[in-house]
Amino acid sequence: MTGLPPVTCDSLLAQISAYLDGDLNGSACAAIEHHAASCAACGRVIEDFRRTTGLCRTAATAPLPADVRARARARVLELLKRR
Amino acid sequence: MDVSVTKRGNPHLSSTAADGDVYAGLVRAAAAGDATAMEQLLIRAQEVAFRFSLLVCGHAPDAEDVMQDALMRTYRRVGTIKDPAAFRTWLFRTVRNACLMKRRKRVDEPARVESLDEPHGFGHSDGTSAPRDVATGGKGPEELALNAWLGRRLRRALAALPPAYRMIVLLREMEGLSTREVADVTGMTEVNVKTRLHRARVMLREALGSEDAA
Numbered sequence: 001m002t003g004l005p006p007v008t009c010d011s012l013l014a015q016i017s018a019y020l021d022g023d024l025n026g027s028a029c030a031a032i033e034h035h036a037a038s039c040a041a042c043g044r045v046i047e048d049f050r051r052t053t054g055l056c057r058t059a060a061t062a063p064l065p066a067d068v069r070a071r072a073r074a075r076v077l078e079l080l081k082r083r
Numbered sequence: 084m085d086v087s088v089t090k091r092g093n094p095h096l097s098s099t100a101a102d103g104d105v106y107a108g109l110v111r112a113a114a115a116g117d118a119t120a121m122e123q124l125l126i127r128a129q130e131v132a133f134r135f136s137l138l139v140c141g142h143a144p145d146a147e148d149v150m151q152d153a154l155m156r157t158y159r160r161v162g163t164i165k166d167p168a169a170f171r172t173w174l175f176r177t178v179r180n181a182c183l184m185k186r187r188k189r190v191d192e193p194a195r196v197e198s199l200d201e202p203h204g205f206g207h208s209d210g211t212s213a214p215r216d217v218a219t220g221g222k223g224p225e226e227l228a229l230n231a232w233l234g235r236r237l238r239r240a241l242a243a244l245p246p247a248y249r250m251i252v253l254l255r256e257m258e259g260l261s262t263r264e265v266a267d268v269t270g271m272t273e274v275n276v277k278t279r280l281h282r283a284r285v286m287l288r289e290a291l292g293s294e295d296a297a
Binding site: 016017018045048049052056057059062064075076079080 | 118121122125126129130133134147150151154155158231232233234237252256257258259262277280281284285287288291292
């Protein structure tokens, strides 16, 4: 007995976004972590979600194509020159 | 395996407030006459427009027009902003509206209007959605740019999402808006934003897994 709320693989998948986004309370988080520590499949699911989020965030910080940036900058300079 | 991933431990979530602060700082400085800040803000506005237009709307020819629109609206707006912290939400809402307007003006698509708000945006009777340019387009410069920007793997995975889900992923995961901000931009409830984000993450994971297996 852990005293934690029961977690199944299905319920973990349903709650995983709330877990990763910090929307669950400490007890619910601990229950998910307890389940994932003993369930390799769910551990992988959490890692996959985490990696997916990271992939998106990394892409967002990548610079835009050089020609797009050059056109954007040229438009700004043209606008500021006119004011 | 370390699975103790929490909001506090997730670096991808901690950037949300910081990003908003950067925009607010640029707005304040630009409004006070800082030319460098104004320049940076106007470039950022166009970058936002480019990413949204190409990734969510998936119509490459619109991107330049939407960038121009974001540029001019931001320039006119800066001097009148009362709440710099709300600027970022305003910018995304403006870009989203510009994309919608471009879509409505396109004369060749009235029969298959792609909604940005409905999960199955093409209005197919079977409820399915077909990825558009962002997924299956040819080898035009914008498509190649998307590959270069996102990487072919992530681009294909995102392309498998309905446009409404792509919009949530872009705003929440890529641009770092909070759930509340995404709700403000899209007009959805926060619960709806969370639900769609979760479904999108599930679909993305499956698509990325398929890419790995391919």
